[in-house]
Amino acid sequence: MITNKYNLNRRAVAVGVFLAHSPLIVLAQDEPAIEEIMVTGSQIRGAEISGALPVTVLNFLDIDALGVDGGDELLENIVENGMNFFNEAENASGGVNSSRGDVGAYNLRNMGVGNTLTLLNGRRLVNSPGYQTELLGGDYVPTMSVNSNLVPTYGLERLEILRDGASAIYGSEAVAGVVNNVIQSNFEGFMVRAKLGAYDNFGATDRTISGKFGRDFNDGATNVSVFFDYYQRGRIRASED
CATH class of the missing domain: 2.170.130.10 (TonB-dependent receptor, plug domain)
Known part of the structure; x- marks a missing residue:
């Protein structure tokens, strides 16, 4: 009876040692190979300009x-x-x-x-x-x-x-x-240009005045520009043709 009890205890110790070391055996195994999966798709945003x-x-x-x-x-x-x-x-x-x-x-x-x-x-x-x-x-x-x-x-x-x-x-x-x-979009200052045109055989004249004004605000982050064009063309009478 004493011998059988000793053998039973020895087997229990052996099983306990095996269970304690089993996680190490699992961690030592190689990871399974992962198959490569390729997904092919397209996203058309618009016509592409090339050349x-x-x-x-x-x-x-x-x-x-x-x-x-x-x-x-x-x-x-x-x-x-x-x-x-x-x-x-x-x-x-x-x-x-x-x-x-x-x-x-x-x-x-x-x-x-x-x-x-x-x-x-x-x-x-x-x-x-x-x-x-x-x-x-x-x-x-x-x-x-x-x-x-x-x-x-x-x-x-x-x-x-x-x-x-x-x-x-x-x-x-x-x-x-x-x-x-x-x-x-970045003009600063004030400029004016005027032009007067005349014809050799007619009494009509053409007058043109162009101007522009621009100024920066907010340390150059904002620009306000105003452009002005005035054009007047004189008529040519049928009697002058």
Whole structure:
């Protein structure tokens, strides 16, 4: 009886020692291999532009060297801009809704004024409230566009012209291209420019006054600028023609 009790105690001690060391044996085992899982997906944010784009840039020095005072004069110096023939047919004019004679428009590649997207600092400009009649496809149709004469030429920092169609990015308004007018945002001071023009065979005169004022606030964090353009063109009488 004594021998059996001794053997039973020895077996209990052996089992206790085995249980005490069993966690060490588990920790020593190798971790199972994890299979590599690849997830393929795509997120289309919009059309991606790659490669060089046909862009013409006129900076402030270029515009100042041209001596232009309005949007129409600036358009005459842009090779990519076509001709604007507004309200040529009296029977197709818009009457009281037709635009006045001081309305200009961008017409890149001569594809119609409604096919050129006009921006101001990268944002779309609102179309002129009136409309013009334009000869398109052999017929006179009403068209609406941005008045290019509303952009202060004297306050332009640069003029960016995308000479290729960009309807896939900007929509159907940019079939002919995009024109972006960038206004000076850090001008400080006050400047005034005046010009008087006359004709050899007519008594009419053209008067132009342009000015701009700018000032920084909040230690240069805020800039307030005001641009002013006044243009008066004298009439030419039929008797002088």
